[in-house]
Structures are given as C-alpha cells and as structure tokens.
Amino acid sequence: xxxxxxxxxxxxxxxxxxxxxxxEEVVCLISILSKNDHSYMFHTPNxxxxxxxxxxxxxxxxxxxxxxxEEKELDDLKAGIAAAIxxxxxxxxxxxxxxxxxxxxxxxxxxRELNIWCFSPLWYxxxxxxxxxxxxSGFKVIIAGVFSYPFEKEWxxxxxxxxxxxxxKLLSEKYSITLSGEGGEYESFVLDAPFFSxxxxxxxxxxxxxxxxxxxxxxxxxxxxx
Amino acid sequence: MILIIDxxxxxxxxxxPEFVDxxxxxxxxxxxxxxxxxxxxxxxxxxxxFNAIILCGTALKDNGFRxxxxxxxxxxxxxxxVLGVCAGMQVVALxxxxxxxxxxxxxxxxxxxxxxxxxxxATEIFEAYKLHGMRIQPNGNFTLLAESVTGPEVVKHIxxxxxxxxxxxxxxxxxxxxxxxxxCCR
Numbered sequence: 001x002x003x004x005x006x007x008x009x010x011x012x013x014x015x016x017x018x019x020x021x022x023x024e025e026v027v028c029l030i031s032i033l034s035k036n037d038h039s040y041m042f043h044t045p046n047x048x049x050x051x052x053x054x055x056x057x058x059x060x061x062x063x064x065x066x067x068x069x070e071e072k073e074l075d076d077l078k079a080g081i082a083a084a085i086x087x088x089x090x091x092x093x094x095x096x097x098x099x100x101x102x103x104x105x106x107x108x109x110x111x112r113e114l115n116i117w118c119f120s121p122l123w124y125x126x127x128x129x130x131x132x133x134x135x136x137s138g139f140k141v142i143i144a145g146v147f148s149y150p151f152e153k154e155w156x157x158x159x160x161x162x163x164x165x166x167x168x169k170l171l172s173e174k175y176s177i178t179l180s181g182e183g184g185e186y187e188s189f190v191l192d193a194p195f196f197s198x199x200x201x202x203x204x205x206x207x208x209x210x211x212x213x214x215x216x217x218x219x220x221x222x223x224x225x226x
Numbered sequence: 227m228i229l230i231i232d233x234x235x236x237x238x239x240x241x242x243p244e245f246v247d248x249x250x251x252x253x254x255x256x257x258x259x260x261x262x263x264x265x266x267x268x269x270x271x272x273x274x275x276f277n278a279i280i281l282c283g284t285a286l287k288d289n290g291f292r293x294x295x296x297x298x299x300x301x302x303x304x305x306x307x308v309l310g311v312c313a314g315m316q317v318v319a320l321x322x323x324x325x326x327x328x329x330x331x332x333x334x335x336x337x338x339x340x341x342x343x344x345x346x347x348a349t350e351i352f353e354a355y356k357l358h359g360m361r362i363q364p365n366g367n368f369t370l371l372a373e374s375v376t377g378p379e380v381v382k383h384i385x386x387x388x389x390x391x392x393x394x395x396x397x398x399x400x401x402x403x404x405x406x407x408x409x410c411c412r
C-alpha cells in the first residue's frame with residue numbers, strides 16, 4: 001500500500017515512518033509548518049528542518065504552511081493530504097499519535113472524508129518499551145523543546161539515551177509527566193534514523209529557557225555521509 | 227489462556243499495533259497468558275485450550291472480516307466467553323443476529339450505563355473513545371448494558387457469555403477488558 005507519513009521531524013513521526021516502511025511503501029512525507037508555537041495538532045520546534053530529514057531519508061516531502069489557528073489548521077492538513085493523494089497516489093497516511101485522542105480523532109476524520117486509510121502504529125504503545133526501542137533501533141534523537149516543570153535549560157539539546165530515559169522514569173514517578181512526552185512536556189528532533197542514508201550534523205544552535213519553557217533552535221545544520 | 231483474534235486486513239498489518247497490541251498489553255497487565263491469531267489463519271479453529279476469546283477492532287476502512295464465515299461460525303459455536311470490541315462487536319452480531327447499520331463516530335463520547343453485570347459495572351456516565359463506521363441494532367438475543375445518544379454501546383447475549391462493546395475500551399477504559407479477563411480466568 002502506498003502511504004504518506006505525517007512528518008514533523010520529532011521522534012514519534014519518524015519512528016512511525018520507520019515502522020510503516022517495514023511493511024508498506026512510504027512514498028511521501030507530509031509536513032505542516034505551523035506558525036503557532038502552541039499548536040495542539042502539530043509539533044513545531046525545528047519543523048522547517050524536516051526538509052533535511054526528508055533528504056536524508058530520500059523520500060519526497062510535501063510542505064504546507066499553516067497559521068496554526070485552532071481547527072483552521074485542520075483544513076491545511078487536509079489540503080496537504082489531498083495533495084499527497086493527487087501527486088503520489090497514496091492510499092493511506094501514517095501518524096505518530098501515541099495517546100492524544102485530540103490529534104488522532106481529527107486525523108481519522110480527515111482520512112474518512114478523503115476516503116483513505118489511517119495508521120497510528122504507536123497508538124497506546126508501552127512507553128518504556130518504546131523509548132528503549134528508539135535507542136536500540138539506532139535512532140539519534142535530541143530534546144528540542146521543554147514545556148513543563150521540572151525541565152530546565154540543561155535538557156535542551158540532550159540526546160535521548162539510556163541515562164536520559166532513566167532520568168525521565170524517575171521524573172515520571174514524581175511528577176505527572178509521560179515518559180514519551182506525549183502530554184507535550186517535551187519535544188524532540190531526529191538527527192539520524194535507520195532508514196536515513198545520511199545523518200544530520202548541527203553546526204550552530206541556540207537554547208533559551210524561561211519558567212520551564214524552552215527551545216533548542218538549530219540555526220545551521222548539514223548532512224553527512226554515514 | 228486468552229485467544230486474541232486479530233480482525234485486521236492482513237496478518238502483521240500496520241493496523242496490528244494500533245488495534246491488537248493495546249488489548250494485548252491489558253491482558254498482560256492482568257497477568258494472563260494469551261495467543262494472538264489472525265482471523266484468516268487455519269490456527270483459528272484450534273481454540274480448545276482457551277478460557278475466553280477477545281475479538282479486536284480494526285481500521286475504519288477495513289471491512290474484510292465480515293466476509294469470514296469460518297470466523298462467524300467459530301464465534302457462534304464456541305463454548306467459552308467472548309468479548310467483541312468494535313469490529314469484534316460486528317462479528318458478534320453476525321454470529322447471533324442483530325442488524326448492522328451505518329453509523330460514523332470518531333472521538334470521545336458519553337456512555338450511559340443501563341444495566342450492570344460481571345464485566346460491565348459502571349454506575350455513572352463516562353467518556354469513551356469511538357472509532358466506527360457501523361453499529362449494531364441488537365435483536366432479542368441481546369440485553370442492553372449501556373447506550374449513547376446514537377444507540378447501543380454495550381450488549382450481552384441473553385443466555386451465552388458473549389459481550390459486544392462498540393467503543394474502544396483499550397483507550398481510557400481499560401477496566402472493561404481487565405474485568406472480562408479476570409472474570410474468565412477466575
């Protein structure tokens with residue numbers, strides 16, 4: 001089945017893409033570039049760099065700009081998926097939704113309207129096993145944004161490795177945060193994945209954080225052979 | 227041992243992690259053994275060692291399971307308790323009577339308990355995740371346990387230990403599946 005992946009560049013959409021490629025044909029990536037940093041629908045940190053990820057993966061990308069106004073951004077998403085159907089003949093889309101019924105149900109409705117399949121292979125996955133799989137499958141993922149207590153500036157730009165997952169586990173036992181950041185506690189950015197033929201190298205970055213709300217902005221990056 | 231039947235469009239499909247694995251995780255948490263069998267596999271009929279059967283849901287566009295007469299016969303003739311979730315509820319209706327009608331619902335909806343039993347024991351209105359394009363209009367073989375403004379949500383066969391749940395209990399209402407597993411393996 002030819003599929004398009006809703007692709008933000010964060011770990012969930014990239015891992016969902018990885019799973020989809022194991023059994024189906026991923027023919028395009030669909031990225032919504034939201035101007036609203038607080039969108040409930042779309043992951044925003046460094047999404048403009050998803051073009052570099054698409055190049056690293058060798059998969060064509062459809063990029064749709066959105067003002068990010070609630071509900072109107074769904075029209076932008078629908079336009080992006082409709083363009084993928086038109087250009088790449090996709091029969092379904094893949095999402096990285098983990099627990100958000102807000103995201104999942106809105107995407108399901110759009111797929112129904114466009115008469116295509118919808119797949120969310122990370123839906124209600126065991127979060128600890130998922131985080132371990134990201135590491136063991138050879139992904140290189142960094143923390144690109146923090147949006148809740150007790151995350152401070154030193155978390156920004158850190159790689160998701162076993163030590164970081166252990167720290168997250170301790171925090172999740174103490175505070176009401178999810179291990180995978182599904183509640184919007186943190187956002188991530190993927191520098192390398194098993195299906196990338198090149199990896200992303202960051203040349204220049206900037207971090208800022210205030211009141212447990214911070215971002216890791218990649219100002220310059222390039223691709224390197226693996 | 228619970229037999230978990232995968233109703234998705236093919237074995238090991240991309241829908242499997244979305245509709246089968248969350249139910250598997252609940253069965254695992256209840257401490258029960260299980261075997262997952264795809265509905266089109268010959269293994270489906272080797273069900274003597276099982277205490278119960280759970281029929282999972284599948285994607286909105288997936289209707290192939292309805293054509294599987296072998297599956298419907300198996301559910302009709304089994305002596306063990308059955309829990310049909312969403313698409314699985316459709317299989318229960320096809321096995322025991324009950325009309326399927328088009329009814330698209332996506333998202334969180336209020337569920338109103340009507341009657342409690344061993345596995346469905348809610349006393350207050352609760353929210354549940356719905357993802358279906360069809361619903362069943364139960365015939366006289368079923369008792370209504372819960373409903374929503376759009377129709378029946380949970381039914382039980384009047385004389386057999388067969389339940390159908392239209393919403394997806396694996397999302398935010400895991401207790402329904404947990405109760406079923408504990409009841410069947412007690």
